[in-house]
Amino acid sequence: MIILKLFFSFLQIGLFSVGGGYAAIPLIQNQIVDIHQLMSLAEFTDLITIAEMTPGPISINSATFVGIRLAGISGAIICTLGVIIPSFIICLTLSHFYYKYKNVNGVQIVLSSLRPAVVALISSAALSILTLAIFNSTKSQVVISNFRWIESILFIISLFVLRKFKPNIIFVILGCGIIGTILYQIL
Amino acid sequence: MKINKKKFPIDFKILWTLFKTTFIISSFTFGGGFVIVSLMKKKFVDNLNWLSEEEMLDITAIAQSSPGPIPINAAVMLGYKMSGILGSLIAILGTAIPPMIIISIISLFYNQFRENKIIAISLQVMRAGVAAVIVDVAINLAKKVLSTKRIIYITLMIISFILAYFLNISAMLIILSCLSIGIIDLIINSKKGNG
Structure with a gap:
């Protein structure tokens, strides 16, 4: 059950964080700390520190970190998938139109x-x-x-x-x- | 489907280079989306010649304005250009796997990680190198805009810079404003064409 909850939380984070990693942080906090209470605020602060210290996109880092702490490796994969799926569908569609019409x-x-x-x-x-x-x-x-x-x-x-x-x-x-x-x- | 196959023959060499390059870039990118986009420009435009500078800038604007992580958005578009949907998937894997591995390892002993001085110092000094890469990319791009000698583009660049750096206006808002100016430019141009 927690896996499903995590998946849908991160799906929403992926879908509504426009403007990159720093835009995603308040959304992640809202989903994980406030709504589902899966993490304390102190843990969440640690998470952000580490996500910023290490290479890679902040939202992928946070998704992996939250997932692995709450549901192990499969949690990490599910959370990351949640963040990525909206990006994949939307940008694939946009790419299609961009490459089709860019020379107009x-x-x-x-x-x-x-x-x-x-x-x-x-x-x-x-x-x-x-x-x-x-x-x-x-x-x-x-x-x-x-x-x-x-x-x-x-x-x-x-x-x-x-x-x-x-x-x-x-x-x-x-x-x-x-x-x-x-x-x-x-x- | 047939058109897709014709357009994007499965070229394992391209797919491997795509995976390898996105993997390396993602492993070394600290900071926000524009940093990773600069590294992508350096690799895919300057070194591999896979796409033009204009395409990379367009991809950046679209990636920035779409929901989700900017590096993933840019990877999807870049991969699509090279090998269609398969290319997108490969580029996503290359971008997502390094942080997943790094974070998974760190999560096992994150207290030690956070308090280790040597790790903190090496991450801090590496930023100087990342800063040099992105400054280098920015200088080249700005030179290109200046060389168009079109006052509208140069003004747009300077104003956007002031809004972004000094006034902290969101990138999204700046891109949308310039998009509207572009549409106005288009309307004026087409009226000229008709008249």
């Missing part, structure tokens, strides 16, 4: 004015994550004394390497992880 002149004109906005949104996300990396805080709570030299230097070197040599991005990210961790241990 009128569609091109409309899309052309959307692209600058997407570029702006990506730039804004870039600055936000940069702030997070070098001040370890969100952009609204930046404290200058939290400035981190190691991350700043790693960032500048990475950006230089990326623009100059166009390496595989995984090496850049892993390289930062390894060099940075060693530097923190030495200094």
Whole structure:
């Protein structure tokens, strides 16, 4: 029974969270903590911390975490499926129409004015994550004394390497992880 | 069905590359949907040449405006372009499996994980690399918009940036507004064409 409850909860979360992971957090809280009381608020806070610390989409992370804690591996799979199914159906339909009509002149004109906005949104996300990396805080709570030299230097070197040599991005990210961790241990 | 088969012959090499690439990207992506989309742009547009920059931006806008996790939405659309429905499923698997494995392992001993200093530090410093990747992508994309030399696009970009970064207006609202401007642009254009 709990599996079914979880499945439908996460199906709703997948269907109604428009705008990505951070939009999903209040919905997950509402379903799991408030309505079904499957987790305490403290556990839920831990879950969000871990979902943010680890790679991957936040809603997939939370779905897996809630599922595995409440119903084991099968719970994790069911919850993740719940989040994914609405995405799959809706985006498949949209893809079909997009690839069918994208070369129509009128569609091109409309899309052309959307692209600058997407570029702006990506730039804004870039600055936000940069702030997070070098001040370890969100952009609204930046404290200058939290400035981190190691991350700043790693960032500048990475950006230089990326623009100059166009390496595989995984090496850049892993390289930062390894060099940075060693530097923190030495200094 | 016949058309589908003709359009998307099952190419295991493409499916494998699709799975492998989405798997790797998903394993290294911290932060929100736009981060993963930047990595996808880097891999699928710059390295593999599977789709054009414009297509990637369109996919981003659609993925952002549809319900559900942005990386999954983008994976569905990207996979569909390469190999139809099968491609979508493969891309979803590639995107969903890494976080599922990582979180399953962590959930077993999450207190130790949360309190381990070395793990916390390595995750924190890796962000510097992720930030560099997305800044690099953003610079290239912004340069492209500037090079169109069309004042309407450059203005839209600058205004959208100010709204998103400084005023915290939701991405959804910004995309919808630009969509309306695009439709107005279309109407003006078609009137010109008729007259």
